[in-house]
Amino acid sequence: MMSDGRHTLSSFMLSTQLNYMAEENLLVPNCVCVLKRQVTNMLKDGRRVVIILEIDVIKPADASGKIGDPVPYSDGEHFLNIQAVILPLLLVIYSFFSPSFSLAVVRNLKRDFAKKIPSALPDTPGGSSKIVPIASLNPYQSKWTIRARVTNKSSIRTWSNARGEGKLFSMEIVDESGEIRVTGFNQEVDKFFSLIEVGKVYYISKGSLKIANKQYTSVKNDYEMTLNGESTVIPCEDSCDVPMVQCDFVPIGDLENREKDAIVDVIGVCKSVDELTRLTTKSNREVSKRTLSLMDMSGKLVTVTLWGEEAEKFDGSGQPIVAIKSAKLSDFGGRSLSASFSSTMMINPDIPEAYKLRGWFDKEGHAMEGQSLTEVRGAGGRLSENWKSLADVKSEHLGHGDKADYYSCIATIVFLRKENCLYQACPTQDCNKKVVDQQNGMFRCEKCDKEFPNFKYRLILSANIADYADNQWVTCFQDSAEAILGQNAAYLGQLKDSNESAFDEIFQQANFNTFIFRNRVKLETYNDESRIKATVMDVKPVDHREYSKRLIMNIRSMGAK
Amino acid sequence: MAGILDVPKPRINCSMLSQFINRAVCFIGRVEKVHPTGKMFTVMDGEGKTATVELNEPLEEELSGIVEVIGMVSNKGEIMASTYNLLREDKGVPFDLELYNEALKVIHDFPQHYPFQVAASG
Numbered sequence: 001m002m003s004d005g006r007h008t009l010s011s012f013m014l015s016t017q018l019n020y021m022a023e024e025n026l027l028v029p030n031c032v033c034v035l036k037r038q039v040t041n042m043l044k045d046g047r048r049v050v051i052i053l054e055i056d057v058i059k060p061a062d063a064s065g066k067i068g069d070p071v072p073y074s075d076g077e078h079f080l081n082i083q084a085v086i087l088p089l090l091l092v093i094y095s096f097f098s099p100s101f102s103l104a105v106v107r108n109l110k111r112d113f114a115k116k117i118p119s120a121l122p123d124t125p126g127g128s129s130k131i132v133p134i135a136s137l138n139p140y141q142s143k144w145t146i147r148a149r150v151t152n153k154s155s156i157r158t159w160s161n162a163r164g165e166g167k168l169f170s171m172e173i174v175d176e177s178g179e180i181r182v183t184g185f186n187q188e189v190d191k192f193f194s195l196i197e198v199g200k201v202y203y204i205s206k207g208s209l210k211i212a213n214k215q216y217t218s219v220k221n222d223y224e225m226t227l228n229g230e231s232t233v234i235p236c237e238d239s240c241d242v243p244m245v246q247c248d249f250v251p252i253g254d255l256e257n258r259e260k261d262a263i264v265d266v267i268g269v270c271k272s273v274d275e276l277t278r279l280t281t282k283s284n285r286e287v288s289k290r291t292l293s294l295m296d297m298s299g300k301l302v303t304v305t306l307w308g309e310e311a312e313k314f315d316g317s318g319q320p321i322v323a324i325k326s327a328k329l330s331d332f333g334g335r336s337l338s339a340s341f342s343s344t345m346m347i348n349p350d351i352p353e354a355y356k357l358r359g360w361f362d363k364e365g366h367a368m369e370g371q372s373l374t375e376v377r378g379a380g381g382r383l384s385e386n387w388k389s390l391a392d393v394k395s396e397h398l399g400h401g402d403k404a405d406y407y408s409c410i411a412t413i414v415f416l417r418k419e420n421c422l423y424q425a426c427p428t429q430d431c432n433k434k435v436v437d438q439q440n441g442m443f444r445c446e447k448c449d450k451e452f453p454n455f456k457y458r459l460i461l462s463a464n465i466a467d468y469a470d471n472q473w474v475t476c477f478q479d480s481a482e483a484i485l486g487q488n489a490a491y492l493g494q495l496k497d498s499n500e501s502a503f504d505e506i507f508q509q510a511n512f513n514t515f516i517f518r519n520r521v522k523l524e525t526y527n528d529e530s531r532i533k534a535t536v537m538d539v540k541p542v543d544h545r546e547y548s549k550r551l552i553m554n555i556r557s558m559g560a561k
Numbered sequence: 562m563a564g565i566l567d568v569p570k571p572r573i574n575c576s577m578l579s580q581f582i583n584r585a586v587c588f589i590g591r592v593e594k595v596h597p598t599g600k601m602f603t604v605m606d607g608e609g610k611t612a613t614v615e616l617n618e619p620l621e622e623e624l625s626g627i628v629e630v631i632g633m634v635s636n637k638g639e640i641m642a643s644t645y646n647l648l649r650e651d652k653g654v655p656f657d658l659e660l661y662n663e664a665l666k667v668i669h670d671f672p673q674h675y676p677f678q679v680a681a682s683g
Contacts, residue, residue: 367663545657552663559671 002035005068011049015136016222018052032059037177039136053135053177133177137209137223145205147236148173148180152325152344153198156189169193172219172325172344173204181219182207184227192233201236219326220248247325249353253298255373260331267323267353268294269361271301271370273316288312294322294337295370297360299557303374304337310345319361320347321354335373364556369549385518387550391469399521399532407521410542411465411472412514413484418507421462421481422493424455432458432478457493461485463536465517472534474519480536485510516540516547565643569677570631574665575610578638588612588630588640589648589661595624604628607662613639626650627658 001010014022021027037054132144153171160166170183182204184192196202207225227233247265250258258264273292280286290311295301304324306314325344327337339345348354357365371385388398388407398405425432426445435443435455442451459481464473482488485506487495495503518538523530570587573580590604593611599619605611614630624647632642648656668675 544654545660548657548660548664552660552667555667555671 003068003070006070008070008072009050010072011047012052013049014052014055016138017135018055021055026057027055028060031057033057037133037135039132041141051136051138053133131203134173134175134180134221135177137180137221137225139209139211139223142206142208145203146173146175147201147203148175149201150196150198151179153196156193171196171198173202178221179219180221181212181224182227183224187229188227188231192227195233195235201238203232203234203236205232206230247323247351247353249323251298251300252294252296252302252373253300255300255302255329255335255337258329260329262329263326264329264337265323265325266294266296266302266304266327266337267321267349267357268296268302269357269365270316270320270322271295273314276311290314292316292322293372295361295365295368296357297365299368299370299553301370301372301374302335302337303372304339306339306345310339315347319366321349321357322347323349323351323354332374364560368553368556370553371550389469390465390467390472393472393519393521393534394470399534400523404520404522406518406537408516408518409467410514410516410547411467413463413511414466414471415464416484416507416511417462418504421459422457422489422496423460425458427452427454427456457489459485459489459492472519474517474534474536476536476539480539483539484513484515514542516542565631565633571677572665572668574606574608574662575612576608577665577669578612578634578640581634582636582638583634585631585633586640588614588632589627589656589658590630591627591658592624595620604630607658607660607665614642614645615639616642616645627656 001008002012003009014027027033034056035050035052035054036056037052039051039053041049041051130145131147134146134148137144137146151172151174154169156167156169158165158167166186167189168183168185169189170181172179172181204225204227207227209223209225212219212222212224247267249267250264252266252268255264255266271293274290276288276290278286278288288308288311290306292304292306292314293301294304304322304327323346324337324339325346326340327343328340330336330338385408386406388396388409390409390411393399393407393409398407423434424437424443426435426443426448428445428448428450431445431448433445433447435445435452438444438451442453443455444451459476459478461476461481461484462473463476463484464471466472476484478489485492486509487506492503492506495506516539517536518540519534520537521532521534524533565585568585570585571581572587572589574588574590578586588604588606590606590612593603593605595602599616599621601613601615602620602624603611603613614632615635627648627650628645629648630640630642630645632640632644635641650656
């Protein structure tokens with residue numbers, strides 16, 4: 001029940017997208033609110049019900065209780081046509097019905113509507129029937145008309161199962177208040193499929209609403225619509241007010257944080273596009289495929305895969321702005337996107353985000369190399385490189401969590417511990433366990449449970465590496481140690497025993513070289529003591545071009561802030 | 562020649578020539594055409610623009626590839642070279658002229674972070 005200080009009316013209902021306000025106790029008795037958007041419906045007994053689409057609480061409930069001396073409103077008096085009121089309505093919530101109770105009220109409404117009631121307004125197409133916003137559609141009212149633009153239409157899909165055959169098509173429509181997915185089956189396919197064109201605006205009425213199956217679409221609506229025998233679809237001429245498309249774009253940099261298989265909307269500049277390729281699927285169908293690289297203002301790049309006709313028709317020349325609605329996010333190569341049959345792709349769309357991107361790209365974006373979330377080269381499936389300075393590693397407490405953390409850095413070796421860098425290992429292939437010297441010329445490997453007359457030398461090198469910010473002790477095993485020292489373990493072992501000065505010389509030479517390290521850090525506990533241990537997974541010589549490009553990109557993005 | 566080696570020589574490209582008239586600079590570019598007399602040649606920078614380099618003595622060798630020229634910028638925007646050295650293409654990593662140009666832009670966009678003048682006086 002709500003009051004405006006003069007009258008009370010107990011027929012207010014929250015639309016489902018605002019249910020959270022009730023659940024989170026944002027709306028409590030005696031709080032003062034501004035009703036910003038609503039739709040009013042008339043019941044058969046002349047009562048009106050106001051469905052709240054947008055409401056802001058401006059003053060929390062206080063002890064003052066009733067404001068003014070409101071009396072219950074009766075319809076005999078002149079009732080402002082709330083539909084036409086654009087000004088927000090100031091109301092106080094007097095009592096609050098729990099959502100379950102409101103549903104009960106709603107169910108009553110539905111029964112009322114089931115009888116054919118002569119409505120106050122004639123239902124002429126395109127004429128004076130009240131247009132309601134898509135956001136107000138719910139399963140409990142069936143007498144409505146919406147005016148919306150079709151943003152995406154699927155092709156006709158047929159199926160055949162034990163229960164029989166059928167066909168369907170689906171589409172997404174949008175108006176100023178939101179979007180919704182619409183499906184038509186069998187007869188409705190025949191009635192409407194050829195009539196409906198993407199990009200055009202239609203008056204649609206009397207579809208049935210049900211809870212949406214969010215798995216297939218990124219459309220933001222709790223409900224989805226099905227066209228039935230009573231539904232009508234009429235083209236609308238006056239369409240300038242209806243927006244072209246409703247998208248909630250995710251910055252490419254954020255894609256790393258989204259779950260795989262999520263459905264997202266993205267927009268970016270097509271920085272590069274690859275050649276069209278053809279593949280044969282498991283069902284022996286030939287399909288065309290094309291990949292393109294999309295970059296946005298986060299400086300990150302992602303690979304997008306297009307299929308079929310979209311792939312064939314795509315023209316990436318001139319680095320167009322590409323927007324994709326309902327693209328599927330996958331963890332292939334780290335993170336990548338795919339345009340599925342339910343995605344909509346727009347090239348150089350007429351929306352503000354596209355212009356912003358174009359401006360940014362022409363000014364600075366074109367010079368940026370961008371960091372790709374999709375690792376195409378080398379071992380695919382590795383996450384993006386995660387460059388850190390050695391001070392960042394410590395200040396961000398990498399490795400302190402449950403799992404090990406990996407990072408890349410560029411650092412210089414400042415100290416190599418040559419004592420105890422070699423150990424005697426089992427000569428068996430793939431067994432690297434330290435062998436016990438039996439002192440009789442034989443060496444025993446506990447893991448293989450065998451004795452050998454020989455062993456192989458293996459390296460465990462302790463080194464201190466440093467960059468401009470900090471230094472770090474790391475452990476290098478065989479491969480990375482050999483790369484740093486420039487010699488293999490066997491030769492080193494030999495030198496250590498025979499020519500100590502040559503052995504020392506190798507360490508001298510290896511010192512103060514700079515490499516790109518990929519390290520793993522983890523908190524390890526030895527007998528009540530916890531320490532961060534860093535291991536070198538991979539060591540590579542510095543690629544100065546890559547490094548310079550990255551530095552320039554970082555400088556530019558820091559300068560832009 | 563001794564004089565020019567003592568002063569800081571900012572690295573520039575063609576678009577910056579006009580701002581450095583009568584100053585010592587360091588210019589890196591790809592050799593385009595050598596004048597028949599051998600006393601002059603043109604170089605192209607990372608942006609695709611061309612500058613002219615004049616030498617005191619004619620060239621004794623064939624000049625091609627990427628060259629670093631140190632000299633003074635004349636009133637006409639030409640570089641009067643004191644010395645030059647060729648960046649050999651057969652050794653090491655090939656020089657990326659476009660990337661060098663990007664770095665140049667960074668240095669000139671953020672002079673407060675690249676105080677080369679201070680280094681020379683110290």
